[in-house]
Amino acid sequence: MIKRLFPHPWLSLVLAIIWLLLVNDVSPGQVLLGALLGWLLSLKIGERLWLRPMELRRPDLVAQLGGRVLYDIVHANVEVAALVLGPMRRMQPAFIQVPLDLEHEMALTALISIVSLSPGTLCAELSNDRRVLLIHVLNLRDEAQLVDTIKSRYEAPLKEIFVCLPS
Structure with a gap:
């Protein structure tokens, strides 16, 4: 269940960090938005970016x-x-x-x-x-x-x- 919700946790984290660096703000709203964007993007594009095991x-x-x-x-x-x-x-x-x-x-x-x-x-x-x-x-x-x-x-x-x- 967790693996289906978060198939690429490291990619989600990296994307969230990149978001925070781009907006140059670590307010709770931006952290939440970065986490949400990281999670959604990793769901959508993660499989295309990920290499075979x-x-x-x-x-x-x-x-x-x-x-x-x-x-x-x-x-x-x-x-x-x-x-x-x-x-x-x-x-x-x-x-x-x-x-x-x-x-x-x-x-x-x-x-x-x-x-x-x-x-x-x-x-x-x-x-x-x-x-x-x-x-x-x-x-x-x-x-x-x-x-x-x-x-x-x-x-x-x-x-x-x-x-x-x-x-």
Whole structure:
């Protein structure tokens, strides 16, 4: 019964606090109005905003992936600097498509962030069915190798870290 009335209590609280910050008044009437607005908005839009339930597993892998990403960013900075400072004819920009196995929104967001943070690559589009990621590459040498690198270095650990739970 309580869960049906307050399906997203944290969202309701945050919305109420935002209301109070916007009106810059903590009078009893504004607190009541903020609570009412927070509750109503969370009922109406909460399901559309809320992510599917997930469990964050393997904290050791999170640290390992973070270190790998930092190393790859530094390495890519050096490669891009050498590429940009060299002759322009050496650059081979291209778009590639990476098929995805990730399901959870947070895992997809993490992968897109990782790829976009690395100099020389930028995520251009995620397909509507969330199964293909279009990536722009500044200098493409071997498409199959790059796709395999993204899937093995980033996607595989993210699949182990973010596990979808049944709703």
